[in-house]
Amino acid sequence: MEDRARLPTIGPVIWYREPLAAIAWLETAFGFERRLVVEGDAGQVVHSELTIGDGYVMVVGPPQGKAVSPRAWEGRATQSVHVQLRDGLDVHCARARAAGAVVVREPETQPYGDRVYTCTDLEDHPWSFGQTLAVLTDAEASQATGHKITAGKA
Amino acid sequence: MTDAAGQVAYSEMSFLGGSVSINPEFAAPDLIGAARMVSPAAIEGRGTQFVSVHMPDGLDAHCDRARAAGARITQAPNDEFYGERTYRAMDPEGHVWNFAQPAAAASAADMEAATGLKLSTSLKEAGHG
Numbered sequence: 001m002e003d004r005a006r007l008p009t010i011g012p013v014i015w016y017r018e019p020l021a022a023i024a025w026l027e028t029a030f031g032f033e034r035r036l037v038v039e040g041d042a043g044q045v046v047h048s049e050l051t052i053g054d055g056y057v058m059v060v061g062p063p064q065g066k067a068v069s070p071r072a073w074e075g076r077a078t079q080s081v082h083v084q085l086r087d088g089l090d091v092h093c094a095r096a097r098a099a100g101a102v103v104v105r106e107p108e109t110q111p112y113g114d115r116v117y118t119c120t121d122l123e124d125h126p127w128s129f130g131q132t133l134a135v136l137t138d139a140e141a142s143q144a145t146g147h148k149i150t151a152g153k154a
Numbered sequence: 155m156t157d158a159a160g161q162v163a164y165s166e167m168s169f170l171g172g173s174v175s176i177n178p179e180f181a182a183p184d185l186i187g188a189a190r191m192v193s194p195a196a197i198e199g200r201g202t203q204f205v206s207v208h209m210p211d212g213l214d215a216h217c218d219r220a221r222a223a224g225a226r227i228t229q230a231p232n233d234e235f236y237g238e239r240t241y242r243a244m245d246p247e248g249h250v251w252n253f254a255q256p257a258a259a260a261s262a263a264d265m266e267a268a269t270g271l272k273l274s275t276s277l278k279e280a281g282h283g
Contacts, residue, residue, distance in 0.1 A: 013205070041270075067202070072200070075190060076202075077191055079249075150155070
């Protein structure tokens, strides 16, 4: 992703109390790469773009206005980021754990065909990582999960 | 995907090739440990993340459409120093969304001069788009 014109349509903006520490940690733990960091004089990050695969997140902080780190509300979070990996899910989990991620849900193959693990980061933001092992039809996924599945035109 | 009670268990929506998943609040220690997923409406409007959406064009019309649907426009469309035209809006539960489209290109040096901020980048030439 060398060209800003090819940024993905959607990207999460994630608030951290210590954004520079968070950026370094996300590189070590999850394998993100920093493509852009915009810093103020006091260590605040007003904008950043960290890439992984064909996706990206923006780490900013310290929180302003109504924005908060999950640390402020006993781990409550209003969004979580899901990262779909091409391969190497178990190795990714081991790397994250070694860096201090709290693995909540160990890597496990799900009835809908993906292998998934979840964890929280150094400020308690929740993350999930997945890797597709088998591609199921909606009918097969519905039967496997017990949920009604409605597909749109998109 | 809905459960037996007709409640959304999981969903995916797409926009220009990007996707978001819209889900109910939940607390499940076996899935997310001590974390709890909540709506901003549950914690006095606070949010731990925003969503940023980039579109190639049509930002002002998109803003009009969002306003007509009841979105609270917190920042009207404006050309920013970093080479994008943006607006920000809150949805009915207080989630903040940022929308952007390319405007006049700005170089890294231009942006530093305009803001006094330090800009470090792995790009050979920052600021296109």
